[in-house]
Amino acid sequence: MIGWLDDPSEQRGVRFRQDDGAWQRLTYRELAARTLRAGAALADEGVRPGDVVPLVLPAGPDFVSQFFGLLAIGATPSVLPLPQALRAGEGYQNQLRAIAARIRPKLAVADPRYQDVVRESVAELGTATRVVAPVHADREDAAPRANGELAVLQFTSGSRGAPRGLRISVANMAANLRMIQSWMNPQGHGAVTWLPLYHDMGLVGGLLGGLTVQVEHALMRPEQFIRDSTGWLAEYGRHPYTSMCMPNFGFERVLARTRPEHLDGLDFAALRAVVSGAERIDPAVLARFVALLQPHGFDIHALMPAYGLAEGTLAVTGVGRQQVPRLVRASGLERRLGEKLDVGSVVELGAEPVSEPWLWQVSCGRPMDGVRVDILDEEGAPQPEGVLGEIYVEGPSVAEGYVDATPEDRAKLGDGKLHTGDAGFLLDGELYVVGRLGDSVKINGQTVFVEDIELELVASGAISRNHATVVAGVTAGTPTVLVVTERPLGERLDEALSVIKSFTGDAASARVMYVKRGAIPLTSSRKPRRRALWLSYAAGELKERKDS
Structure with a gap:
């Protein structure tokens, strides 16, 4: 991971987007010098090998120097969300307190804009944590180099429950x-990566995957991408960047903000690896993205949908280079774990969106080298291809384990083995991810996935994914599917209820709740926290607005 510090390139470097839209470029030699100066300063501050040091820093040169400076002296960085990622306020401070209570750090490094909120959050814990701005000594040759065991203490985004601390070893990360x-x-x-660095996809896939091999790279902050999604895309059209990585909502953002005339004069022929992952992949969105870029040199073979998760460090499976992703049409209405799916058509993804996208699954490719993926039934028995079950992963990049692991945690994750809690199936050696088992609901013995329902609601225009989400569970013994929306559905209300009924029949309750803006809890990676939202509804804490 830190080998680049010993032989940094003078020709290649990293560009950092500034607030005024300009770019600051530092060569790898310049970054390495800053990093070693940071390591020396952190050691002067009392950081020792094995210490865990939280970082509350935006993407930029200081992040790179502090992150790798800690690794260079044998310490472990833990990258925490920034205040705007969790709408700040008391909820953000509570999360910082919970994380700090598990780490109990002696030192934390925070951007000056965030130092006060970090200090307030940890003050009552009695850990005497000192909060400092990014530090750099006036020398680089006195950094006490050491090899640590942990590459990062990674906190999950919260989409699978409360954020958990994951011990990602240097061996896990290197693998x-x-x-x-x-x-x-x-x-x-x-x-040109904009993904948040406190998330596994942004840190490992967005930053480390390129920086550790010293390719010409570029970093933006998430809010810069949100403000100027078209400008981000244009960087690929003006420069020969080869890789792109983001969740489904990132592609949706680009499509919503970019018109064909914005791309006049741009060339996307250099793009060879466009990775989509982190959430259920919508084939209609990928098709529209291909249609937008194809007139400007983009090759559909560059699409590489993937599956990964923080517990696997990041990547688990991926569609190979120069392979067009496959789509499989599988029944969305009759799904039982451990039973063979009714697989119909198998086609290649194209620029024309498929009809009924909720019935189509996008291939997430084959397992990475050295990774084993199985599909398990409810009894934990491996299943043949075409059978729906829980995705099980085994390999050298599976995290060491959770901080303060319970027996249940150790049964889920340990010794290089991971029960993901995600449902999917294998076909011709490729993985297809259906949804989260914890967010699904059983109706007459069949598993109904909220991801399927949400895809159809979005495709029909009944809801917007930016302002609504679907959750499910059991209340008073009755299976219930609930659409929670921050915008009134108006005349689309009956259509939304009809869509739900097409999945559940009369054996479940279908509801739509109109709530105030901000009532849908989000993870640090901006995904809905479905489980928390359902529990709030079930406890009667979710309040419905009456002004629709």
């Missing part, structure tokens, strides 16, 4: 980076 680099094959130019 996953080798897998990613072998799979994506970055050469010369890497990516």
Whole structure:
């Protein structure tokens, strides 16, 4: 991970987007010097090998120097969300307190804009944590180099419950980076990444995957991407960056903000690896993205949908280079774990969106080198291809385990083995991810996935994914599917209820709740926290607005 510090390139470097839209470029030699100066300063501050140091820093040169400076002296960085990621306020401080209570750090490094809120959050814990701004000594040759055991203490985004601390060892990280680099094959130019660095996809896939092999790379902050999604895309059209990585909502954002005339004069022929992951992949969105870029040199073979999660360090499976992703049409209405799916058509993804996208599953490719993926039934028995079940992962990049692990945690994750809690199936050696088992609901013995229902609601225009989400569970013994929306559905209300009934029949209750803006809890990666939302509804804490 830190080998680049010993032989940094003077020719290649990293560009950092500034607030005024300009770019600051530092060569790898300049970054390495800053990093070693940071390591020396952190050691002067009392950081020792094995210490865990939280970082509350935006994407930029200081993040790179502090993160790798800690690794260079044998300490462990833990990258925490920024205040705007969780709408700040008391909820953000509560999360900081919960994380700090598990780490109990002696030192934390925070951007000056966030130091006060970090200090207030940890003050009552009695840990005497000192909060400092990014530090750099006036020398680089006195950094006490050491090899640590942990590459990062990674906190999950919260989409699978409360954020959990994951022990990602140096061996875990090195194994996953080798897998990613072998799979994506970055050469010369890497990516223009905007993904948050406190999330596994942003840290490992967005930053480390390119920086550790010293490709020409670029970093933006998430809010910069939100403000100027078209400008972000244009960087790929003006420069030969080869890689792109983001969740489904990122592609939706680009499509919503970019018109064909915005791309006049741009060339996307250099793009060779466009990775979509982190949430259920919508084939209609990918098709529209291909249609937008194809007139400007984009090759559909660059699409590489993938599956990964923080507990796997990041990448688990991915569609290979120069392979067009496959789509499988599988019944969305009769799904039982451990039973063979009714698989109909198998086609290649194209620029024309498929009809009924909720019935189509996008291939997430084959397992990475050295990774084993099985599908298990409810009894934990491996299943043949075409059978729906829980995705099980085994390999050298599976995290060591959770901080303060319970016996249930250790049964889920340990010894390089991971029960993901995600449902999917294998076909011709490729993985298809259906949804989260914890967010689904059983109706007459069949598993109904909220991801299927949400895809149809979005495709029909009944809801917007930016302002609504679907949750499910059991209340008073009755299976219930609930659409929670921050915008009134108006005349689309009956249509939304009809869509739900097409999945559940009369054996479940269908509801739509109109709530105030901000009532849908989000993870640090901006995904809905479905489980928390359902529990709030079931406890009677979710309040409905009456002004629709």
